[in-house]
Amino acid sequence: MADPCPLAWAFRAQKRLGLRAGLSDFPAVPGFDEEHSDARMLKYSRDGSMLGVALENSIHIYEVHADAVKLLHEIPVQKGIELSFSPKGTFLSTWERPVRSEEGGNVLYSKNLRVWDTKTGQLVAEFERRQLDGAFFQFTDAEEYCVRQVSTELQVYDPRNFAQGTIGRLRVDNIGAFQLGPSTNPSVAVFFPEKRGAPASVRLYAVKSMLGASLDAQVQPLAQKSFFKAEKVTFKWNATGTSLLVMTATDHDQTGKSYYGESNLYMLSARGDFDCRVELDKEGPIHDFEWNPSSREFVVIYGYMPAKAVIFSYRVNVIAELGTQPRNLIAFNPQGRLFCLAGFGNLAGTVDIWDRERLEDGKLFTLDASNSSVLEWSPCGQFLLTGTLSPRLRVENGVKIWHCTGVLVHVEMVDEMYQTCWRPQHETVPPFPKQIPSAPACSAAATALLAKKTATTKLAGTYRPPGARSSGASTSDYLHRNVEESAPKPLYHPPAAARGRRKVPGAAPAEPKAVQKPEMGAADVTASEAGTVEKKLRNLAKKLKAIEQLKERRNRGEAMEKTQLQKIEGEQEIRKELQELGG
Template sequence: PGGKRAFVHDPAAGVVRCDLDAPAGGTAPATTAFLPGTAAVQLCRPSPRGTYLVTWERPSPSLPENLRVWSAETGAMVKGFSCKKATLRTLQWTHDESLVFHMVTNEIHIYDARTFDRRGRVRCQSVTSFSLPERKGLPSNVIPPKEARYTLTTFAAGVKGKPARIDMLRYPDRMGRESSTTVDKVNVPSGPSLACKTLFNAEEVNVKWSPRADACLALASTAVDATGESYYGSSHLFLFLESDRKNPTAGSVIQVPLPAESTKTEKGIVPIVECQWIPNPMITGVVPFGVISGRMPALASLHHGQTGEPTFLLGRAHRNTMDVSPHGRFVVCGGYGNLAGGMDFWDRNKGKKIPRHVVLPPGGGGEATSYVTIKDASDLTVTSSNPVVGHQWSPDGRTYVVSTTSPRMNVDNGVALYRYDGSKVDESRLPWDNDKYRPDRLLAAEFVPAPFPEDDGAYYYYDDRPQSPAPRSRYTELKGKDADDALARLQAADAAAAKAGGKASSAPAKALAERMRREREGGAAAVSGVKVQAGRKGPVGSSASVVGGSAPANQKSKSAIRRDKQKLAKEKAEKEAEEAERRKAEEEKAKIEANRTDPAKRSKKIKKVLKQIDEIKAKRDGGAELNEDQVAKLATEEELRKELAELGL
């Protein structure tokens, strides 16, 4: 993590250490294992500060402790644990490497990171995973607490009809009532958890921590969607806060409210595609986070870090990844993996897509080479020539790398480098040769991490420098149609270069795909680059949502809206009653008409009614009291006898 060493696994030798500080070509690559007896290792990762390495290999009678902790400085084994499952997440360090948490059945044991002496335990029934923040930073105006505290989350899957449970805990005071810590070899009980959430539709939880380690996003998901709406299962996003604004001594949990513009399924469900924090803890105010939600084309949005409310919409497109530069200013929304590899480069401070500085090659119409700045084009999306597998910002936030690697893709392996504005660095200027990686020889491509500062345990953050302005005497700014023509000219040059390089040109297919994508994302411009008004209830452009402006002058109050609803409900009920009466009268009339068409049938019915009238008369003569229906029937006697006489039967 500090960028000084790289550890590589050689199946013939084991885990080998490579010194990155050595001059290029000064030392031969290491061929002997730095960690003895690690040839069979399958998983390996460093601790947050790089002091330790943890490895996993298949358990065997000769190696019962298959989860081993090593010193990254000396290569000596420090501690061993037993772990049957192929994972390294059962052993995690705090961000400053002072404590180690180890998950076992129904418990999480806490150790001192230097001596591995027991410091306490977290009791959690049916716990399946937990998460600790690997870094923590505080702004310069925040005074750190005197006592070291560490937040963590636990996830217990649902069993025997009980719901799953996500808990936010804090060492040493809020780890659950059944947990305890050890002070001077004495167990000290702990208080309840800071916040918890129970839910039935959760099989696993992916936790992403705020850079200040005081909040986290928990993405709960299921592999199979019980509603049948999605092949990829269902998902729900929750925001856990260590300190509630109303009650600072307790935490809180919020289900993140998604923008009204997110495309829903037929049953009104909004799937969660991606969530990501702004990684810089030094920014002023609350640290925001980003979410990509909805069916494709999905909507990318920025949210408030405490309320979870959406604050800015980055537009709707076929995107499934959000990468934020380390200083938090530049944001890339990309469609990687199974998607086409489109990328949008945003400046979060300005709320706009970044203008692109490019060099246009000579055109077929006799145009000379020109230096232009493409600004305010209809579509500033950057499209990768190959499917993207790896992607990462540089530590200084000035360049962005994408790679096509094996075994995910076994053809056209290589690495492409982009500037922060989306302009691609020419391959002739790269310090590597992509031809050596083709077709399937590239396994990974990553930037060397930034070095750790010597004075504290926080990560180093490069300063957010202004954008590099293009020389106005050299670059010409293009807008509107001129910008679109420049993009088309650039795409044609790329297709010609690919054809000249011996690759099969896919320009016609890509052009068709681009047209289809633009048709599907036709409404993206309406929700791209707009601020979201607090408290709105509708999508962008609706009467209930006025983005970036004040509320309409004719907007009604809540009481007036309630009275209008009551009035409409009353009118609807009256209309339904009138309709029922009219329908009943029509049915009676239809019956009478049907009887008149058959004289014998009508005569039989009249005689039956007259017989009932005679019985009513007998009751009346006997002194019985008649009801309203009987009186009404007596009133029809004269008319019925007249009708019977007319029938002549």
């Protein structure tokens, strides 16, 4: 089967980097040096044509093709730890930890935020930025303007001529955060936290209205929304830049009802003709919310576990309710046809795949991506990449590639892996087929892993407890049926055996009687071993039941101790041992 699109992905580990491309075995991309033990970050440009890699003593910029890469520039930046490409890949911004020195009694900091031309490798601007959070410029899609926050104002620059300084500004006190929207005529969302009893608010401004503004100029917002209980916000624009979702949150719930604090969701139109609160009918936190790439609807997962998932229109009308499950992550494929509802973090790692055009059929496929830290759709929308990363989990790190039908296509284990992602292909994304395609052939690594699991399952199925044999019940059913009676019962001992033979004081010791020692046959040995195995199975079943109870408490939102979370994390090992014993 030919590749539906030229798939490629990258990873960064403690001792090496890697670029992989091509179904189904994903061989290494030629021309890329993987032996880097000092890599701190890797980042693709939005269209996937360039790749930046931050090393200990330099930044490497690569030109990327479907089956090869070419090193373009080595930029002299030491200890760079974060990178950001502009939307068209024309500029690369780098941030390194600031270093201070004293001159004439003044404390000076290094200009640690730098902007580079990716075609020439030349430095075009540099600024001082002590904190990484919010350090980078936000560029408009056309790269006409870029915006940054400085103290009490937003500043607008022309990235083609940084030397002329600011060409526009928004000077307003108490700016907490901002987010530039997409589109050819973009707006910028600005958050103002609560202050001196006044409510928090979000205001939308047209970027062009900020151009040429003086320090005392009053720029009028396009739209605004005020609310209380908002210490921080998360912005998500739709793809067309016409609507904005704002999640407000507090760290603590003053009512004491929630361990997670309070969260609310609001909608604002960039035209200023519509805004409202998104009414959610299940008590508890908002776990995730995401726009469909079509820009006309969004999905929210909310409420105490098991959480509820609902699709809303861009006018905040309910389109469909997707039920309640222990899920906390939403991901649409680039075409908006398929989407995932997944449960990561402290949840089991189950991923449900839905077809937007067949909601009435419910979830179409489910896959087990336990212990994953990353989930991303491929540019063609047919494959999912999941990754298990350090330091969250230091064992079994690696990447798995799944087809949208739930089939594992490829797997690659990578020791101490810190990053992984698809190579973007925004300019060449093909439309999604009308019918969901079948899965391609699995790679050799995926085939070997599946064969190993199958062999383990068959081996585990050779033993069945005696109580399950005559009834025809499965080992699992037998264990669950008898879990309440799993405590081992004491063996019966005759009274004489319990007390021992009476001894008369002063009497000569009795001659020991000859004791017959019949040889144990194979049947006796098998029965003994079976009893030991059955006892182990009962104990494992008790542990699984205790874990299920802990998971139910966690899903209800109860605070868990570290030892309890460790017990939950050990579930897979217990199930593995259970399978090996025949459970």
